[in-house]
Amino acid sequence: MRASTKPAQSFAGLWNTSFGFFGIQLAFALQNANVSRIFQSLGSSVDNLAFLWIAGPVTGLIVQPLIGHWSDRTWGRFGRRRPYFVAGALLAGLALLGLPNAGMLFAAAVFLWLLDASLNVAMEPFRAFVGDMTPPDQRAQGFALQTWFIGAGAVLGSLAPVIFNALGIPNTAPEGVVPPSVRYSFYLGAFAIIAAVAWTAFSVREYSPQELAAFGDEPAGAEANQPLVYPARGVLWIAGGAALLALVFALALDKQLYVLGGGLVAFGLVQATVRAFRSTGALAHIVSDLAQMPQQMKQLALVQFFTWIALFILWIYTTPVVTRTVFHATDTTGAAYNAGADWVGVMFAFYNGVAALAAFALPMLARRIGNALTHMVCLMAGAAAFLLLFVIRDQTLLLVPMALVGLAWASILGMPYVILTRVLPPHKFGIYIGVFNFFIVIPQLMVATVMGGVMRSFFPQAPEFTMLIGAGVMAFAALAMLRLHEGPAKA
Template sequence: MERVTGRPRQSLAGLWNISFGFFGIQVAFGLQNANISRIFQSLGSDVDTLALLWIAGPITGLIVQPLIGHFSDRTWGRFGRRRPYFLAGAALAALALIAMPHAPVLLVAASLLWILDGSINISMEPFRAFVGDMVGPTQRTLGYAFQTAFIGAGAVLGSIAPFAITALGASNVAPAGVIPDAVRYSFYLGGVAIFCAVLWTVLTTHEYPPEQMRAFAGEDAPARDAGQGGNALTRIARDIVQMPVEMRRLALVQFFSWSALFVLWVYTTPVVTRYVFASTDTASRAYNDGADWVGILFSVYNGVAALAAFLLPGLVRRIGMGRTHMACLLAGAAGFAAMLVIRDPVLLILPMIAIGVAWASILTIPYAMLAGVLPHGTLGVYMGIFNVFIVLPQLFIATVMGSLIHNVFPEEPIWTIAIAGALMALSALAMLRVGEPQAEATGIVIDANLAL
């Protein structure tokens, strides 16, 4: 039994099952991040409007994540608390993935992105709280490390899929306004992956009922806000006002680091195809080879993240959570800086390794820190609120970056990468304001039998 909360310790198989659904979710995200700009450009978008077309996802997340977190905290039925949201979101996302490569025009593609991102958020947000529900303090970092490993592995498959399917004989070239077969088959694969992986977690896990969760927390009384008035929106607003100071400080770190990541996802395809493969013609072989190579690069940073996630607990034990996260963020900033000068496609793997180290930490450490300071009964809603600080920077980038490219850096999208590097460096500096948490509160004491 856990010394602090009383939760039974999870075996390796249990930790696997709890997080396996994230593998499918990240196959979908990997496909989205590596290929949506390619789809938009194939349907006629220019570089100036790419970020604006991506805005559907952030707006959806801004609305969906706190609400799903709020309701999943209060849901209990035959199928549990979080699992109904996992499965419903996965089913909708699978349908959107299958439809996406058949979009005939930009407006339809942007609308499908809206549906896809909203559906993925319905599945993804409760998964963050699910780990906190199912593991106790001494396994928390390892639990989120498993989640990060599946995020990396799924994103590798999603990112590399068009390249691999091209190698198997499908065409990666199509006439203007048509999505290549390799991309289309990849999105079909993503639809199957997200539904099956999430279904695995739903069928192999059993959630603790509310009364048992209260007992784990050492409480005989109901959750904090039970019986208090107000609808979902007013309760969420109250939770925002009452959020712990540690969460406020981590939110600033999230704002800068996720701003950098959003730039990476939106602009790597136009940057690599233009500066490394010397093409802006979306119907050309060079452009599509470059777009496929972006998938390889994204698979590298996600693969590095999957491996690095299990090295983080050992590093945290030695230098602390705050310093570990700062060091990883600085590695990411260095990776963006290297992208500014490298013009060899193979050498671009080096900055992706550095960005992968940052990605592993971004997906692990802030959530482990946060789970240790949140009040009982609010883990879902606060994870949703915390993810708003992932969404806000995306809205910021989506609304200003196109204008910057058009007015300040006309026809030179490489400067978006410089901005991303500066933002990642600012996120590292923002960690100076975040105090070092107690080891027991964040789960950095890992059982020797489970330390990988």
């Protein structure tokens, strides 16, 4: 029997399907623009900032693929993806209330861990949700609208401290205290993520397993007859991690590298254990799917890896770079530093605003030159932005590289997922998008464990050199797109 065609969504349907991302990205923008500021306000030095971001990515390596695997298989009265992004939104709301009131670095790092993990629990099922609810030829439009909501939420999230300060709420505070304008912004974020996700959860009805099967999407459990693959490389990962740990110990390298080495050992142990016991649980499916990634996904994974190294450098180090080189401030309690930190919020809002506008232009460009070439051009614009951030010393001119970052960001949020959903089996959207997030999380982990040591060793008083590193890795990501060949769309 020939499968029926999944119906195209109306504009209202696409709107409701993606609206939750407005709140998720508002919260994500608050995190990106203000967490380094909070850590510095609580006494962290610049070269320790990256390490304090580390709990989130470590958790993400575990949470994201598991959530993807389980959401592919969840069918109940509340739907398939909805239970996960609602739970993630509620937990993120709690973290947003706690983070600016933590009072000390350790507590702030714990709340950042909860926030980062919760945002990923909410975000990744949303990516698969768009694939579930749209036919293949409408997914570019669906991801474009999602990108618009991401940009709009990020603009408000990035500008919130500036807006509250303009309303008379102070943006300075004594040492060890987060400014009131930042605290009020996080309260706004808690309300926004819960309300926006609730809107999507209550306004969209997910397709049932029977409906998806009629559309040609294989339902949960369709992979039951597919044999699991047990990779034999676990011992190699263990050996590589152990060698790194021994090298760090023998040469007295930066202790943060122990985290990276330990992660390699842990990944190898999971593979070796699954293979030894011929497991059939969630971890076995994740390891098997990782080994059987489509070729285009492997090519795109390399691009993502280097892209997100650059992005995490941007988010972690823009505040210390701008406050030091443009506002000439190092005292985190002073007016100059906080004015610079507020301006970083404006810069981030500006690039997200550009991304929101570019989101609707990129599908038109992609129809002319292809998704892969469109993404490459946008990533090269991002590389140019990092070079400009390295040399510009004028406050207003900093918006020029932010416009280029916005173009790259619009493509990063949409094009990889348009390409992926063309080649992935529909019944595995969740797990593969979760696995794809490895190549977002691992770069964050690398930046967190390596960049602090790089700064201390090579440019302890010049954080602007991190922007040169960002330019190099973003350019490499753009060139790696030349290897990618798009496949035919999956129905």
